[in-house]
Amino acid sequence: MRVVTVEQSFGLENLGVKEREIPSPRAGEVLVRVGAASLNYRDLLMVRGLYNPKQKLPLIPCSDGAGVVSAVGEGVTRFRVGDRVMPTFAQGWLAGEPSREKLMATTLGGPLDGMLCEYRALHESGLVAVPEHLDLEQAATLPCAGLTAWRALFDHGGLLPGQWVLVQGTGGVSVFALQFAKQMGAKVIATTSSNDKAERLRAMGADLVINYRETPNWSKPARDATGGRGVDVIVEVGGAGTLEQSLRAIKMGGRVSLIGVLAGGSGEISLFPVLMQDVRVQGVIVGSREHFEQMCRAISASKMVPVVDKVFALEHTIEAMQHMAAGAHFGKVVIKVQ
Ligand SMILES: NC(=O)c1ccc[n+]([C@@H]2O[C@H](COP(=O)([O-])OP(=O)(O)OC[C@H]3O[C@@H](n4cnc5c(N)ncnc54)[C@H](OP(=O)(O)O)[C@@H]3O)[C@@H](O)[C@H]2O)c1
Known part of the structure; x- marks a missing residue:
């Protein structure tokens, strides 16, 4: 499978497409065939080494994405093959108050690998169903930016x-x-x-x-x-x-x-x-899975459609990041993964 990584050292120029083995889902995990990822300002800072200079490399950037379940590991009950899903920003924050344990080591796109890859195995507890009226490119914008806006207005x-x-x-x-x-x-x-x-x-x-x-x-x-x-x-x-x-x-x-x-x-x-x-x-620090599901229910009810500024191909990830860095966009910058 193709993945985008920051390999040896930080910097946009060090982003590149590599080949890796498709992971097999372990017990409790779901294998997601990633359709799209979206960029957040954090991803740019992460790639440049400004968000966490101690981040271990290589890293697959981007916390946000959406895809289709292509296989499930033993004991998975929340999702089935064919379901459309999005990962939660902090895989360990399911509900309740945030804590260092729930958040710090469990966020995608750093410290954990993110969604700029064709397949990603994630625990079933860290996934949320895509609202039916959205395509994967639109859904890929929700996990961080959408949820942060939601919590800023309603929760806080x-x-x-x-x-x-x-x-x-x-x-x-x-x-x-x-x-x-x-x-x-x-x-x-x-x-x-x-x-x-x-x-x-x-x-x-x-x-x-x-x-x-x-x-x-x-x-x-x-x-x-x-x-x-x-x-x-x-x-x-x-x-x-x-x-x-x-x-x-x-x-x-x-x-x-x-x-x-x-x-x-x-x-x-x-x-x-x-x-x-x-x-x-x-x-405000994004939100839990519970917040995410609450937001998705509201989006489904209102049929709200996220504003996608531009869609880039996976091999044009550097151009996509530069587009965001220039502030030329309106809404979300998306990368079509496959
Ligand atoms: N705490 C969290 O959980 C969380 C979650 C998501 C994002 N964030 C942070 O929130 C910020 C926004 O994220 P984003 O992904 O929406 O960023 P973004 O898409 O990169 O936003 C860029 C836009 O911000 C506007 N901007 C820049 N400087 C501004 C200023 N001085 N006054 C008003 N607007 C200004 C510009 O809009 P115009 O071109 O219209 O001027 C620019 O195009 C970032 O700092 C990001 O790291 C935090």
Whole structure:
């Protein structure tokens, strides 16, 4: 089978297609014939050696994918040959609160091999059924980006219909958050650096779009849009570079779901707006299998379809990563595996 690996040392230039034996599923495992994988910013950092410089190589990158069960090991009861499945981001986090044991050593695409391979044997407990209306390329976008957006809004954000949400940029997580929020009847403010992407955000139902390059003080129009009250839930993917604006835009008692650090992972930020406004700043780390199944039920009920920006062939994984690194995408970048 073909696999994509980072072989001897980190770096996009060291990604290459290799041949490996197809694994045999052991007791409790399912062999998945992988149809598609999708990229997350984390995968890029992992390949570059910036996410975990101690990551052992070679590594098959990409936490996210979807495929069809092609064989099952002894004792498997959750799935049958022919079922369409997606892996959970953290194979060991099935339900309940996260813990180091459930998460740290069990995430795909580092430290464990990921989904950029034609076949992957995984324990049946680390798989979730694909919503029926989605194809494998669409489903491959759900495990990390989709679930993170879902938890940011509903699990941690406690979003209610009619409330205001702010999403930053047009990457995978933010576009999912826009879709989920609109579907549940929330009002959405979206920021972007691109006027072309702004049009697409409006077409998807964003109530207000702000170009964060042209309007670096975007918290002002955002707050104005809410009648001065402030935004209820902010999906914070910028991190240190955007948090100050988020804390100006948030309402008293609002929730900032801290997901990413696209605009910086550290910096000097005044904490007074957090305490003076009774704001909850909550970190989000993807979600458990239970969360994933909950999200899939909602996606099936609403027939929501993820936004796939572009599909690359497996042998063009480097170009796909570069496409994402350039921020040229809108939604998810997918790799067709076979
Ligand atoms: N905690 C978790 O569990 C978790 C899960 C998934 C992702 N993440 C993190 O969340 C972040 C987003 O992930 P992703 O996969 O959605 O990334 P992505 O698809 O690579 O997002 C890239 C987009 O982010 C926007 N962006 C960049 N800098 C920005 C800024 N200063 N203000 C507003 N938008 C900005 C840009 O949108 P425009 O082109 O429209 O300007 C860019 O195209 C990353 O840091 C990732 O590591 C964390």
